[in-house]
Amino acid sequence: MHQFDVESLVAGRWRNGGGATREIVSWPVGGEEFEWRASVADIDRDGPFSAFPGVDRTFTLVAGDGVRLSAPRLFDRTARAGEPLAFPGDLELAAELRGGACRAFNIMVRRGRRAARVDRVTGPVVPPGGHAGVFYVLDGRWRAGAGQSPLAAGQGLWWDEGDEAPGGAFAPLSPGAVALWADVATVS
Template sequence: MNGAQRFSLAALAPRPWKNGGGVTREIAAFPPGAGMDAFQWRVSVADIGADGPFSAFPGIDRQIVLLGGAGVRLLADDGSFDHRLDKIGAPFAFAGERGVQATLIDGATRDFNVMTRRGQCRASVLAQRGGFTLAAGTDAVLLFAVEGAWHVGDQTLAAGDGLLFAAGVPATPARAAAGPALCLTVTLVMENPR
C-alpha cells in the first residue's frame, strides 16, 4: 500500500523501561529516531511483569490499552484516579507527569502505549471490532491488529502486525476476517506543525 510502513511486533527488540521496571518495544516515534526527551509522539508495547511505579514523563499525555493478561490496577500518587485496566481494547488516558503505581491483577500483562507531547501533538485511540474506513487526511495514522486477521486496502495483517501512515492516509477500507477481531487505530494530530 502506497505510503504505509508495515511492522510486526515480533520483529521489534525489547528495551528496558526508562525506570527499569519492565520492557518496551517501540513501534514508532516522531521525529524518527527521537530519544525519550525529544519525541513529539511515541507508540510502543510494554510488558509488565511485576508491581511498581510507572516512569514519569513530564509534559506528556499518555494513553494505555490492555492487550493481554488479566490487567493492572493503576493508582495515582495524588489520589486523582484508581483505575482497573482489565478490559482488552479499552483506552485509559492520564498525564505522564503524574506518579502512578501499577499493581498486577493476576500475573504479567502486555499493554499498548501512546505518548504525545502536550501542546505539540494529540492522539485519538479507537478500538475497532468490525469493518471501518480510514478517512483521507494529512495526520499520521497507525493501525495495530490485536486479535484476528484484518484486510486493510491490499494488505492482510495478522495479530501483532500493523501499518503506519506517517505522512497522511488515503481513504482506505479495513475489514476483519471471520471470527473475533480487534484492531487499534491511532490518529496523531500535530498541533504545532513545523
C-alpha cells in the first residue's frame, strides 16, 4: 500500500489554465499508457475538460457548490458534493462552476481492461483481495487497516491488485468521518 497526502502532491496546471491536477497514481507507474489513474483536480473556472478516448471516468466533487458537465445533445449532468458521477472519457465536455472554485476526486480506467466503482462511505470498508483501489479521507479520522497510522482529511492509501491488500477494514475513528473508496477491478 502507498500512503499519500493530497497537499504534498505536485499540482500540474492544465493547458487551458482552468485548473490543476494532483496525481495520486497512474498505473502502471512510469507506463506510457495508464490502465487506471487516480487524481484530485482543483477547478478554478469554467472551461473545457480534456477528452480521454477509450477511458471511463468517475468524477466526485469533494469541495465546492457543484459543476455542470455538458456536451451538446449527448450529456448534461451536475456533479454535487459526495456524489460520484460516471461518464465516458470520450466526451468533449464543458465544465460550468456553480459557485466558484471546486475540488474533485477523479478515477479513470482504460475501458475493457479495468472497471471502477466509487462510493462515499461513513462506515467500515473491507477491500476485496485481488483488486486495486484508493481510499481517500474527506472528513474525520480513519483506521487504515492493521499496522497503518490513522488517516486524516486529505490523506489516503492506494494499492494495485498485486500489492498486499489492506489488512482488515478501513474504519472511522471519529464521529462524522467520511471517505471515498474507489474499487478498481481487472476486466476478464
